[in-house]
Amino acid sequence: MAALSVVCAGTIFLYLLRESAPVFFAEGSGFLTRSDWWVGESYGAGSMIFGSFMVTGIALIIILPFALGGAVFTSEFLSPRWRLVIKSVMELLAGVPGIVYGLLGMSMLAVWVKSGFGLIDGNTIFTAGLLLGIMILPTIITLSEDALRSVPGEYRETALALGLTRIEMVWSTVIPQAVPGIIGAIFLGMGRAMGETIAVMLVIGGLDKIPAPWFDVFQAGQSIPSKLGREAAEAIGSGLHWNALMGLGLTLFLVVMTLSMAGNMFLKRVRM
Amino acid sequence: MKREVVEKSALGVLAILTGTGVLLLLLILGSVIWKGGPALSWEFLFEASSDFGNAGGIYYQTVGTLLLMLGAALISMPIALGTALYLTEYTQSETVKKVLRNLIYSLNAMPTILFGLVGYLFFGVFLNTGVSWLTGMLILAVMILPTLQVSIQEAIEGIPEKYRETGMSLGLDHLAQVRSVIIPHSWHGMITGVLLGLARAAGETAAIMFTATTFSGILLPQSWADPVPTLQTHILVLAQDAVNSAALTKAWGAALILLFIVFILISFSFLLRERLKMEAEL
Numbered sequence: 146m147a148a149l150s151v152v153c154a155g156t157i158f159l160y161l162l163r164e165s166a167p168v169f170f171a172e173g174s175g176f177l178t179r180s181d182w183w184v185g186e187s188y189g190a191g192s193m194i195f196g197s198f199m200v201t202g203i204a205l206i207i208i209l210p211f212a213l214g215g216a217v218f219t220s221e222f223l224s225p226r227w228r229l230v231i232k233s234v235m236e237l238l239a240g241v242p243g244i245v246y247g248l249l250g251m252s253m254l255a256v257w258v259k260s261g262f263g264l265i266d267g268n269t270i271f272t273a274g275l276l277l278g279i280m281i282l283p284t285i286i287t288l289s290e291d292a293l294r295s296v297p298g299e300y301r302e303t304a305l306a307l308g309l310t311r312i313e314m315v316w317s318t319v320i321p322q323a324v325p326g327i328i329g330a331i332f333l334g335m336g337r338a339m340g341e342t343i344a345v346m347l348v349i350g351g352l353d354k355i356p357a358p359w360f361d362v363f364q365a366g367q368s369i370p371s372k373l374g375r376e377a378a379e380a381i382g383s384g385l386h387w388n389a390l391m392g393l394g395l396t397l398f399l400v401v402m403t404l405s406m407a408g409n410m411f412l413k414r415v416r417m
Numbered sequence: 418m419k420r421e422v423v424e425k426s427a428l429g430v431l432a433i434l435t436g437t438g439v440l441l442l443l444l445i446l447g448s449v450i451w452k453g454g455p456a457l458s459w460e461f462l463f464e465a466s467s468d469f470g471n472a473g474g475i476y477y478q479t480v481g482t483l484l485l486m487l488g489a490a491l492i493s494m495p496i497a498l499g500t501a502l503y504l505t506e507y508t509q510s511e512t513v514k515k516v517l518r519n520l521i522y523s524l525n526a527m528p529t530i531l532f533g534l535v536g537y538l539f540f541g542v543f544l545n546t547g548v549s550w551l552t553g554m555l556i557l558a559v560m561i562l563p564t565l566q567v568s569i570q571e572a573i574e575g576i577p578e579k580y581r582e583t584g585m586s587l588g589l590d591h592l593a594q595v596r597s598v599i600i601p602h603s604w605h606g607m608i609t610g611v612l613l614g615l616a617r618a619a620g621e622t623a624a625i626m627f628t629a630t631t632f633s634g635i636l637l638p639q640s641w642a643d644p645v646p647t648l649q650t651h652i653l654v655l656a657q658d659a660v661n662s663a664a665l666t667k668a669w670g671a672a673l674i675l676l677f678i679v680f681i682l683i684s685f686s687f688l689l690r691e692r693l694k695m696e697a698e699l
Contacts, residue, residue, distance in 0.1 A: 154520045157527065160535045214434030222428065223435075231435065233687055234442050240683045241445060242620030244649045245672045248656050249448060252665065282438060310420055312427045333526065340528025342623035343649075347656060370530045370623070377534060378627035394534050398527070405526035409519070 158398065165392035168385060176392055182353045188389035192353045194396065196270060196366040200345060201338040203274025203362060204281060205331065212285035212334075213327065219286070220293035221315050232287065239283035247347035250276040255348050262363055268350035270366040276348055277338045285334040288412065292326020293319060329411030336404040340397065342370035351375060369397045449673050456670025466651070472663075475671050477637055481645040482675070484550065484638070485629060486618035489557035490565075490611050496558070497565035497610065505573045506595060525563035532560050533624040541628060551641040553629020560624055561614035568613065572606020573599055609686045616682040619675065622649040648675045 168176055172188055179189030219231045251268075254276055259267030296319050304314035320327075350365025353372070373390055380386045464474035500521075504514055536556035537548075546552045576599065584598040631644045638645050648671050655668035 154524050154527075156539055157531060157535045160538050161531070164538065211434050211437050214431050215438050218428075218431035218435040222431065231439070234439050236687075237680060237683055238438070238442050238445070240616050240620060240679050242622070242649065242672075242675055242679060244620075244622045244652050244656075245445075245449065245676055248652060248668060248672050249445060251656055252452075253448060279441060282441070286438060310424045312424045313420070336526045340526075340530070342528065342530040343626075343653065347653075370528055373530050373534065374623055374626070377530075381537070381627070391534065394531055398531055401526060401528055402523055405523060406519070408526075409522050 161391055161395040161398055165388055165395045168388040168392040171385060172389075176389070177396065180353070180355055182389075184386050188385065188392070190369070190389070190393055190396065192355045193367050193369045193372045193393060195355045195359070196349065197339055197368040197370075197397070197400075199270050199362065199366065200274040200277055200349070200368055201335050203271060204277035204338045205335065207275055208278035208282050208285065209331070212282055213289060215282075215286045216289040216293060216327075216330075217315060217320070220290045221311070221319065232290075235283040235287050239287070243280070243341060243343040246276060246280055247344040250344055250348040258363075264363055266350065266365065268348050268365055269363045270349060270356070271362040273345045273349040273366075273368065273371075274362065276344055277341060280341060280344060281334040281337045284337050285330050288330030288333060289323070289327040292323040292330060292412070295326065296322040325411045326413075329408045329413075332404050332408030332411065336401045336408065339368075339401050339404065340370060342374045346371040346374045369393050373397075446676075449669065449676055452666070453669035453671075453673030456666045457673065461667075461670055462674070466667075475648060475651060475667075475674065478646045478648045478651040478671065479674060480637060481630070482619055482648045482678070485553050485557060485625065485645055485647060486615050488550070488554035489561060489618045490615050492554060492558035493562050493565050493614060494607070494611060497562055497569055498607065500562075500566050501569040501573055502595060502599065505570060506591065506599065521563045521566055524559070525567075527560075528623075529560060529621055530623040532556050533626065533628050536624065537628045547642060548628060548631060548644050549642045550629060550638040550645045553625045553645060556624050556628055557618045557621060560621065561617050564614040564617055565607075565610035568610030569603060569606045572603035572609075575606075576602045605689055609689055612682045612686040612689070616679045616686075619679050619682070620649075622653060626650050626653065 168188055172179075176188060176190055177194065178191055179187070180191030180195070181187050181189045182192070215231070219228055223231065250272065255267030255272050257267070258264065258269065258272045258275070262271075300318045300322060301314055304318045305311070309317065345368050349368060349371050351367055351371065352365035353367045356362070356364040356366060373393055376386075377390055380390055461474040462479070463476050465477055466473040466475060500517070504517060508514060533556065536559065537552065540546045540552045540555050541548060546555070580598055580602060581594070584594045589597065625647060626649070629645055630647050630650045652668045652671045652675070655664045655671070658664040
């Protein structure tokens with residue numbers, strides 16, 4: 146039984162490696178650096194890789210204040226009863242299906258972004274980032290709250306006994322102790338954001354190019370999973386196109402696994 | 418004086434930041450109910466869809482989603498239980514435990530679209546199950562494995578040491594110990610795990626959209642080898658038809674049902690854990 150779960154994880158990696166090998170032979174390292182993806186001619190995944198990192202970055206910048214503020218407040222200032230409420234709310238939020246987020250993003254968020262920033266089309270890298278931020282909020286809040294909670298009570302008591310106010314106590318004793326756990330939580334949240342497919346696919350615009358200038362996030366883009374979601378069905382078994390998609394899959398796999406391992410290392414004690 | 422001001426304002430800011438999270442849930446729930454509510458009716462729930470989902474209901478899609486997730490849980494359950502028991506009861510080796518734990522975490526962090534791609538290659542092509550109910554169940558079973566496994570393991574690890582010792586002092590061997598001590602005292606972990614796993618499977622789209630379902634014109638599967646209609650892909654198709662307001666209303670209706678299924682499952686897991694916490698405190 147236990148062996149079965151090992152086999153599962155191993156199989157995924159081996160298959161990705163095997164199926165993507167041809168595209169790396171054909172394109173070399175250009176696969177990762179160039180951004181010309183013309184089916185049948187050349188495969189450069191640069192714009193998808195750029196898009197993935199960009200949406201994840203935007204998601205983090207937008208949501209971190211809320212996630213960390215929320216975690217500190219919930220862990221340090223709320224009564225057990227209210228803590229339970231917040232934790233339950235976060236668990237429910239984490240359970241909202243990606244497709245529902247996608248529908249919300251597409252028919253509400255994209256419209257707001259469009260009118261709010263005066264754009265021609267609301268389906269942009271920024272919209273995808275914003276939506277992803279909302280989606281990873283529960284992960285980051287829950288895990289960093291656990292990290293803050295696991296700081297022993299004596300630290301708090303000592304700080305209070307020295308005459309610090311509660312905010313000062315949290316800022317100068319609890320948070321510094323919890324930093325590794327919080328970093329772990331952020332890494333795991335990033336992993337989540339990188340891998341999200343359906344919701345991003347519906348709001349990112351689906352254009353395989355790096356915006357010019359690159360920091361103009363109010364243009365359509367593409368992330369690795371959204372590309373996979375759009376093209377995998379039609380490309381199954383179709384030679385180099387399929388191999389190229391699997392190459393994208395392998396890239397995504399390696400990035401997410403690195404993030405998740407780093408995150409778990411920081412977290413030590415992990416909750417899912 | 419200044420410290421008090423800092424204290425008060427910092428607390429205020431934190432409270433607002435926290436409140437935003439709660440507001441988000443209300444906002445999401447509110448908009449799905451607001452937009453999907455008008456689509457609801459008995460006909461919507463119990464009729465087949467027609468005209469590519471623009472008319473009719475979501476009966477087959479709902480049943481399809483339920484079939485897929487139940488199948489996945491049934492397949493995943495024994496594997497998760499076996500892994501958890503092996504880790505807690507049978508192996509002594511720290512290395513084995515560490516490797517397995519890391520693998521389970523990796524599996525949990527894996528982007529779901531990769532389950533779809535590789536699952537299709539492995540089950541659909543290599544084992545020749547095609548685009549079918551069976552492929553979908555197998556893929557989802559692997560996907561929810563970590564959720565079930567961790568929940569079961571936490572329950573087993575939470576069993577008080579004295580129960581184990583009593584079992585041992587009665588001369589129970591490994592198997593008897595597992596059967597009459599471990600499993601009866603950790604069933605709640607299994608149920609919680611299954612509920613959360615079901616919720617996760619119900620909410621998943623990327624892993625099944627090209628492995629278990631075709632996009633229109635299918636009814637319930639007649640055998641393992643037939644594709645299933647699902648709520649998730651139904652919403653996806655309708656959503657991409659975004660200019661058509663009739664289709665969009667149906668999509669919101671389907672989203673409301675899907676959200677309802679997921680929230681019911683998660684809420685039950687809360688109830689179960691709450692009751693157990695009370696029992697534990699007695």
